[in-house]
Amino acid sequence: MSRFLFVVPPLVGHLNPAVGVAGELARRGHDVAWAGYAEQIRQHAGADAVVFPCPIPEGGLRRTADLKGPAAFQFLWAEFLIPLADLMAPGVAAAIEAFEPDVVVADQQAVAGALVAERYGVPHVTSATTSAELVDPLATLPKVADWVRTRLGELRARIGDPAGTADPRFSPHGVLAFTTRELFGAAEPAHDRVHLVGPVISSRPSTSDFPWELLDPARPTVLVTLGTVNMDAGARFLREAVAALAASADRVQGIVLDPGHTLTDVPDGVLVRAHVPQLDLLGHVAAVVCHGGHNTVCESLWHGVPLVVAPIRDDQPIIAGQVVAAGAGVRVRFGRVTATQLAAAIDTVLDDTAGFRAAAEAVGRSFRAAAGVTAAADLLDHLAVRENIGISAD
Template sequence: MTRFLLVVPPLVGHINPLVGVARELAGRGHQVAWAGHADQIRRLAGEDAAVFDCPMPEGGLSRPPGMTGPAAFRFLWAEFFVPLADLMAPGVDAAIDAFRPDVVLTDQHAVAGALVAERRGITHVTSATTSAELIDPLGALPKVGAWLSELLGALRGRIGDPERTGDPRFSPYGVIAFTGRELLGDAPLPHERVHLVGPAIAPRSDRSDFPWEWLDPERSTVLVSLGTANVDAGGRFLAEAVTALDRLGDRVQGVVVDPGHTLSDVPPGVLVREHVPQLDLLALADAVVCHGGHNTVCESLWHGLPLVLAPIRDDQPIVAGQVVDAGAGVRVRFSRVDAARLGAAIETVLDGSGGHRTAAEAIGRSLRAAGGQVAAADHLEQIAARHTHVPAPH
C-alpha cells in the first residue's frame, strides 16, 4: 500500500483528470489524499475525498479582457501561478506532515507541490493536463523563457530546495501526461520519463438535472463549451453560436454551456445550460465547438468527435493547431467569427467530406488504447516501487 498526495490548483480542468486516477489508486488499495481548494475538490472528487485545504488567491483566476499571447502568459505566471504557489506551500507542508505521503502527484501548474516535495526529499510526479507545454512553446520566445526561469528560480528559493536547478514543471521522476502522440506529432518530449496516457475518462460527480428528453435522435447534436475559465470573454461568441445553431435547426440541435449567464432570448431549438454532464453528453454528440481547452479536446476526440476550435489564449492556440494538423477539426477566429462563418464550420465537420470525423475516430481509438487512469496508476505504482525515501526535515 502506497500513500499518494495529489496537489492541484483551483482549476476544474486540472482537477478532473486526477479524479479518475485517485479512484483507480484507491481501488487498488492505496491511500489517496488531496491538497488544494477543499470545496472545489470535494465537489469534483466526491464529498468523501480526504482533502488538506490550502489558501487560494482572492477572486480566483481573472485577467483583463482581451489579454492574449505573451502578455497573457506572463500575467498567468506572475499574477496567478506563482502567487498561488506561495500561498499553497504552507498547506502542502502541513499535508505532508499529517499524511506522510510516499509520492506526491502534483499538477504541472501547482508548483508548490513539486518545490515543497523536493525540499522535503519526497518523490514527486508531474500531472500534465495539456499537450502544449510538452512541446516547448517558449522555444521561439527565448526572452519569455528566460523570464519564466528566473521567476521559478526565485520561487524555488522561497519554498523549494535552492540547490536544485531542474524545471519544476517536469519532475525527473516522471510526468503523467493526459494526452496522446497524435496531438504532439513528432515533437520530442522533455525527457524519456514522460508517459502519455490519454484522457482520464471516468465517472464524475454530476449535480446537474440535464433534460435528456429534450434531445431529438433525428438531429445531430452539437455541444458548445468555452470551459470554466473563460466566463469573462465568451459572451459575444456564445451569442453568435446560438444564432448559427438556430439557423441549422432543421438538422442540428445545439447544447450551449453558459456558466456566466450571458445569453438571453434563446430560440427554442437551442438548449442553454449553466453546466452539463459533459462526458455523458459527449457520448451522444456528433460534434463539439470549443475554445481548444485540452481536456475538452481530448475528451471529444476520445469519443471520436470532430471539433470546431476557437482558441482564446494560453495553451489553446497550440492545442487547436495540433487538432487541425491531425485533421480532426477546423479553426475559427474567436474574436471575429460571426454566425455565418461558425455555422459553415459546424457544417464542415458534420458532413464528413473533409475527413474530420474519420481522423477524430482514429485519434479516439489511439487515446483509448493509451489507457487513461489505469495506465496512469500503473506508472505511479512503478515509480513508487523504484523510489523509496524518508522525508527530510524542514
C-alpha cells in the same frame, strides 16, 4: 501499500484527471490524500477524501480578456500561478509532514507541490493535464522563457530547496502527459522522462437536470462550450454561436453552455443551459464547438466527435493546432468569427465526406488503447517501489 499525495490547483480541468488516477490507486489498496482547494476537491473526489486545505488567490483565476500570446502567459504566471504557489506551500508542507507520502503527484500548474516535495526530499511526479508545454512553447520567445525561469528561481528560494536545479514543471522522476501520439503529434517532447499515458476519462458526479427528452434524433446535435474559466471573454462568441445554430435549426440541434448567464432573447430551436452532464451528453452529439481546452478536446475525441476549435489563450492555440493536424476538426478565430462563418465551420465538420469524424474516432481509439488511468497508476506504483525509476518518452 504506498501513500500518494496529489497537489492540484483550483482548476476543474486539472482536477478531473487526478481524480481518476487517485481513484485507481485507492482501488489498488494505496492510501491517497490531497492538497488544494478543499471544497472543490471534495466535490469531485468525494466527501470522504482526505484533504489538506490550501488557500487560493482571492477571486480565483481572473484574466484580462484582451491579453493574448506572451502577455497572457506572463499574466497567468505573475497574477495567478506564482501567488497560488506561495499560498499553497504551507498547506503542502503540512500534508507532507502529516501524511508522509511515498510519492507526491504535483500538477504542472501547482508548482508548490514539486518545490515543497523537493525541499522535504520526497520524490514527485508531474501531472501534465495539457500537452502544450511539452512542446516548449517558449522556444522562440527566449526573453519570456528567461522571465519564467527567474520567477521560478525566486519562488524556489522562498518555498523550495534553494540548492535545487530541476524545473518544477517537469519532474526528473517523470511527467505523466494525458494525451497520445495521435493528438500530440510526431515531435519528441522537449523534456525528458515524459510518458504519454492517454487522457483520463472517468465518470464524475453531475447535478444537472438536463432535459434529455428534448433531444431530436432526426437532427445532429452540436454542443457549444467554452469551459468554466472563460465567462469573461465568451459573451460575443456565444451570441454568434446562437445565431449560427438558429440559422441552421432546420437541420441541426444546438446546445449552448452558458454558465455565466450572458445570453438573453435566445431564439426557439437553440437550447441554452448553465450546466450539462458533458460526458454523458457527448455520446449523443455529432460535433463540438469549443475553446480548445485540453479536457473538452480529449473528452470529445474519446467519443469520436469532431471539433470546431476557437482558441482564446494559454495552451489553447497549441491544442487547436494539434486537433487540426490530426484531421479531427477545423479552427476559427475566436475574436472575429461571425455567425455565418461559424455555421459554415460546423457544416464542414458534420460533412462525413471530409473525414473529420473518422479522424476523431481514430484519436479516440488511441486514447482507449493507451489506458490512461491504468497506465498512470502503474507508473506511480513502480515509482513508489523504486524511487529512481525513469519514465521514458514514448
